Amino acid sequence: MRSGPYFFAWCNEAARVDALRAAFSALVHDPPYCIGVDMHPNVSFGATSVDEAVAKIRAHFGHADAEAYIGTSLSSGESVDLILRCYSDKSERITPRGPIHMHPGDYEDLGRMRMDLALGSGPPSVEAEAVLAWHMVVADIEDVLLRLCVSDATGRVSTGGCTSAWTWLAPVSMCVTCHADARDIARDLALSWLSLHDKDKVSLIAGMSLEALHARVDAAPAGAHVVPRDNSGRAISLSRETVLKALAMPGSALLEALEASAGIPDDAWRAAEPRAKEILCLTAQSRARGERVTVTGKGPPLWRVEMTGEHVYFLVDHAPFHVRRLPSGGVVLATHPYRTLWPLWSDALFALGLMS
Numbered sequence: 001m002r003s004g005p006y007f008f009a010w011c012n013e014a015a016r017v018d019a020l021r022a023a024f025s026a027l028v029h030d031p032p033y034c035i036g037v038d039m040h041p042n043v044s045f046g047a048t049s050v051d052e053a054v055a056k057i058r059a060h061f062g063h064a065d066a067e068a069y070i071g072t073s074l075s076s077g078e079s080v081d082l083i084l085r086c087y088s089d090k091s092e093r094i095t096p097r098g099p100i101h102m103h104p105g106d107y108e109d110l111g112r113m114r115m116d117l118a119l120g121s122g123p124p125s126v127e128a129e130a131v132l133a134w135h136m137v138v139a140d141i142e143d144v145l146l147r148l149c150v151s152d153a154t155g156r157v158s159t160g161g162c163t164s165a166w167t168w169l170a171p172v173s174m175c176v177t178c179h180a181d182a183r184d185i186a187r188d189l190a191l192s193w194l195s196l197h198d199k200d201k202v203s204l205i206a207g208m209s210l211e212a213l214h215a216r217v218d219a220a221p222a223g224a225h226v227v228p229r230d231n232s233g234r235a236i237s238l239s240r241e242t243v244l245k246a247l248a249m250p251g252s253a254l255l256e257a258l259e260a261s262a263g264i265p266d267d268a269w270r271a272a273e274p275r276a277k278e279i280l281c282l283t284a285q286s287r288a289r290g291e292r293v294t295v296t297g298k299g300p301p302l303w304r305v306e307m308t309g310e311h312v313y314f315l316v317d318h319a320p321f322h323v324r325r326l327p328s329g330g331v332v333l334a335t336h337p338y339r340t341l342w343p344l345w346s347d348a349l350f351a352l353g354l355m356s
Contacts, residue, residue, distance in 0.1 A: 004103050004104070004107045004110075004111065004164050004165075004166065004337075005103065005104075005107070005110055005111060005141060005162050005163065005164050005175070005337050006101065006102070006103045006162065006163055006164070006165065006166055006167075007101070007102040007103065007144060007145055007148055007160065007161075007162050008098065008100065008101055008102075008160055008161050008162070008163075008168045008202075008203065009023075009098075009099075009100040009101075009102075009148050009149045009157045009159075009160035010098075010099060010100070010157065010158060010159050010160065010203065010206035010207050011099070011100070011156045011157045011158060011207070012156070012207065013062075013088060013089045013099070015154075015156040016061070016086055016088075016099060016100065017054060017057055017058045017061050017086070018154075018156060019086075019100060019156050019157050020054065020057065020066065020068075020084070020086050020100070021050060021054045022154075022156075023084065023100070023102075023147065023148050024050045024053060024054065024068070024070065024084075025050050026147035026148075027070055027072040027082065027084075027144075027147050027148070028050065028070050028071070028072065035047045035048075035050070035052075035053040035068055035069070035070055036068065036069040037053055037056065037057060037066060037067065037068045037069075039056075039057065039060040039061075039064040039065070039066055039067075042064075043060055043064060053068065057086070061086070061088065062088050062090075065085065065086065065087045065088060065091050066085065066086040067083065067084075067085045068083070068084045068085075068086075069081065069082075069083060069084075070082050070084060072144070072147075074110075074140045074143065074144070075139050075140055075143040076136065076139065076140055078109075078140075080104050080109040080110065081104065081105055081109070082102055082103070082104055082105075082144075083102065083103055083104075083105060084100075084101075084102040084148075085097070085098060085100070085101045085102065086098065086099065086100050086101075087099045087100075087101070092203060092204060093204070096167075096168075096201035096202075096203040096204050097167075097203065098168075098203055099203060100148070100157070100160075102144075102148055107164075110137065110140055110141060110144070111137065111164070111337060112133055112136050112137050112307070113306065113307045114304055114305065114306050114307065115129065115132060115133065115136065115304075115305045115307075116283070116302050116303070116304055116305070117129070117132065117279050117282075117283050117302065117303055117305050118279065118282035118283040118285070118286040118291075118302050118303070119279060119282070119303055119305075120278065120279070120282045122275060122278060122279075123275075125272065125275045125276075125279075126308070126310045126311055126314060127268065127269075127271070127272035127275075127314055128272045128273075128275035128276040128278075128279055129276075129279070129305055129311060130272070130311045130314040130315050130318075130319075131269065131272045131273055131276035132276050132279060132280060133307065133311060133315065133336070134315060134319050134320070134336050135276075137336055137337065138322060138334055138335065138336055141162055141175070141176055141334065141337070142176060142322070142324065142332055142334050144162075145160060145161070145162050145176055145178055145332070146178065146326075146332065148160060149178050149180070150178065150180065150326060150328060150330055153328055155180040155181065155328070155330075157180060158179070158180050158181070158184070158206070158207060159177070159178065159179050159180070159184070159187060159206050159207075160177070160178050161174045161176055161177040161178065162174060162175055162176040162177075162337070163175055163176075163337070164337040164338070168201070168202040168203045168206070169195070169202065169229070170191065170192035170195040170196050170202065170228055170229070171187075171188035171189075171191050171192050171202070171341070172188055172189065172192040172228045172238075172340065172341050172342040172345050173192065173228050173229035173230075173340045173341070173342060174340065174341060175334065175335050175336060175337045175338075175339060175340060175341065176332065176333065176334040176335070176341075177332070177333050177341065178326075178330060178331065178332045178333075179330055179331055180328070180329070180330045181251075181329055181330060182251060182252075182255055182325060182326075182329060182330055182331035183250075183251035183252065184210060184251060185251050185254050185255050185258070185331060185333075186210065186243075186246045186247050186249070186251060186254055187206075187210060187213065188333070188341070188345070189238070189242075189243045189246050189247070189345065190210070190213035190214065190216070190217055190243060190247060191205060191206060191213070192226075192228060192238070193217050193220070193226060193238065193240070193243045194213070194216055194217070196226035196227075196228060196238075197220055197224060197226050197240075198216070198220075210247065213247070214244070214247045217240060217243050217244055217247065218240075218244060220240045221240070222240065222241070223239070223240070223241070224239065224240045225237040225238065225239045225240070226238050228340070228342040228345075229340055229342065230340055230342045230343060231316045231338060231339055231340055232316050232317050232339075232343070234343075236342070236343075236346045238346075239355075239356050241356050242349060242354050242355055242356055245354045246349065246352075246354055249352070249354075253352070254348065254352075255323070255325075255331060257348040257349075257351050257352050258321075258323050258333065258344060258345070258348045259323045260348070260351065261321070261344055261347040261348040261351060262320065262321035262322060262323045262333075262344055265318075265320040266318055266320075268314070268317075268318045269318045269319075269320060283302070286302050287302075312338050315336045315338040315339060316338050316339055319335050319336040319338065319339045320335065321333065321334065321335045321341070321343075321344040322334040322335070323344075
């Protein structure tokens with residue numbers, strides 16, 4: 001069974017248990033609560049309230065890492081079981097994994113490898129099905145990441161992200177990133193540079209100030225380049241000079257360029273949207289009638305659609321991007337887990353004349 005997608009969040013160690021409390025409060029099902037916790041290496045307990053779970057974790061944290069098992073409801077109404085881990089700085093220095101790390105036990109819970117759809121009498125359309133997969137997946141992933149990272153107004157979690165990989169990748173190679181302060185959006189580029197050029201682990205450097213990140217990038221040789229992961233197979237490089245120029249710009253200018261680049265889906269995506277809307281409407285009507293899935297070709301009109309390579313390729317090449325400004329002053333950049341954020345960033349940087 002494949003697990004993931006994987007969610008990551010960074011905050012200072014002193015605030016880490018408080019961040020865990022906020023995440024519990026935002027994620028755990030309504031009462032009665034049931035939170036199972038393992039404090040590695042040798043303490044396990046159950047809790048029936050957030051306060052009880054946090055008090056017990058706080059008593060051991062620093063000497064032991066926390067692994068909690070919780071259930072949550074997604075924005076789509078589905079229920080998902082999550083594994084939420086919180087690591088001390090000591091553990092992170094030995095094996096960087098977090099410092100706050102979360103994932104569902106089964107990729108299908110959030111990645112959606114299959115959908116139950118009413119296709120009606122219209123033609124089959126891999127492209128329309130992929131459009132629906134994007135809408136079903138991205139909204140839930142954004143929602144879960146925000147509840148992990150921005151569940152209160154403290155800003156104690158400064159940055160986070162999501163990827164289908166098990167480790168915190170260069171942010172531009174992930175499918176979602178978030179920042180408590182939108183003015184820090186260039187952090188994605190600086191962290192990506194240090195991850196790809198200097199081979200730093202992102203979870204160890206995610207909390208560095210922009211000034212410190214600037215100094216680290218500036219120390220690289222002039223003209224140095226890296227090639228961020230782009231699942232479409234393109235090889236667009238990122239230079240040291242581009243990162244330094246971006247770090248010198250106001251965050252608002254970068255954000256506006258990202259919004260402009262994300263604003264218009266490409267022609268292939270727009271062409272698939274009418275059929276996707278038709279299928280969505282037919283599916284809602286079928287569910288309202290209480291109809292169920294058939295896999296035999298007979299009976300009710302709800303069909304089990306399995307994600308194939310064709311769906312994946314379409315999402316990799318055409319899935320749109322979502323730039324979301326948060327009321328708290330933060331920002332989220334998002335796309336489908338099969339794609340990365342690098343095409344969005346590269347388009348924005350080209351538009352600003354920063355690519356070299």
